[in-house]
Amino acid sequence: MSRNPVRGFAVVSATAVTAIGSVVGVAQAGTGQPDDAAQAPAGDSVLLADLPLGQQAQVRSAALGQQAQAQAVAADTTARKSAEEAARIKAAEDAVAKQKAAADEAEAKKEAEERAKAAEREADQAQTQARTRSATADSGPTASASDFPQQASYTVAEVQAIARQMVPSGQFQCFSNIVDHESTWNYRAVNPSSGAYGLVQAYPGSKMSSAGADWRTNPATQIKWGLNYMNERYGSPCEAWAFWQANGSY
Incomplete structure (x- = not known):
């Protein structure tokens, strides 16, 4: 197994999440296993414990950064879904309000038409009575x-x-x-x-x-x-x- 620090750092840095970051360091802290128990993939691999402390910190920092980024992406996705759901609900409410407004407008129009027809009938009756009275006056009593x-x-x-x-x-x-x-x-x-x-x-x-x-x-x-x-x-x-x-x- 290679023990070259520089080469080991390169390997660890290149595989911070896919190899080391996923099995050692912060990830292993959640399982309770010691850092030096994990290994990178077979071949030119290196234990995190074999790296200098400064390099270990960089690896852990990279893993934490990617984890934070993943959490931010998940939060953004959740927020976007919430916004889309809120927009859908708002659109449905607007559609209902629009339908109600249209129904109210149609009802008001119908009532106005009925009032206009009633007024027209009353006017016709008044004209009929006026014509009758006029005819009566024209052939009035002697x-x-x-x-x-x-x-x-x-x-x-x-x-x-x-x-x-x-x-x-x-x-x-x-x-x-x-x-x-x-x-x-x-x-x-x-x-x-x-x-x-x-x-x-x-x-x-x-x-x-x-x-x-x-x-x-x-x-x-x-x-x-x-x-x-x-x-x-x-x-x-x-x-x-x-x-x-x-x-x-x-």
């Missing part, structure tokens, strides 16, 4: 309640004749349909259950006093009140009649 002197009593034909002169011609049939169903043109009709009164069955009947104090006995006053009620609540007698047909009352 007489008012005060144009008819009060009588002690009235026949159905007389009451209908008064209505024809007070209700616009284009609305008379609808008005007539309602009155026919409500009271059969009896201006003194009383509903035994509710107490509704008169041609249009006002409830309570006293509401018709806004059209005249003689509301109990004057069909012209009742017609005036009924016509005003239908126009104000439904837009016209025909719209009131359409409501009546759908609901059985108005």
Whole structure:
């Protein structure tokens, strides 16, 4: 076995990790075996103990440096994996947040569209009512309640004749349909259950006093009140009649 110090140092330095560093010095310190028990590969090999102390220190330092480098590489790999995992989690969270934002935006858009449609329907209804009122005004009544002197009593034909002169011609049939169903043109009709009164069955009947104090006995006053009620609540007698047909009352 060669005992040349210089040659031995060269061998040890060249194989610090693959030979000596892996089996002697620091590595052996972890096993409890003495340094001089390990040997380099067969051939031109040298024991670490055969080297001068200064050279032994250099060999150990080289081994420790490579061990530290390996540990740094492992730590860097771990850190890189942790960063990649954190980035993956963040990307998944961002994707979920993006989907939620898109869903919220779609819901808000849907609600806005529904509100716009509702507003459009209301506008259409308002225009329809305006056109109806305009048509009613264009073919407005030719007489008012005060144009008819009060009588002690009235026949159905007389009451209908008064209505024809007070209700616009284009609305008379609808008005007539309602009155026919409500009271059969009896201006003194009383509903035994509710107490509704008169041609249009006002409830309570006293509401018709806004059209005249003689509301109990004057069909012209009742017609005036009924016509005003239908126009104000439904837009016209025909719209009131359409409501009546759908609901059985108005």
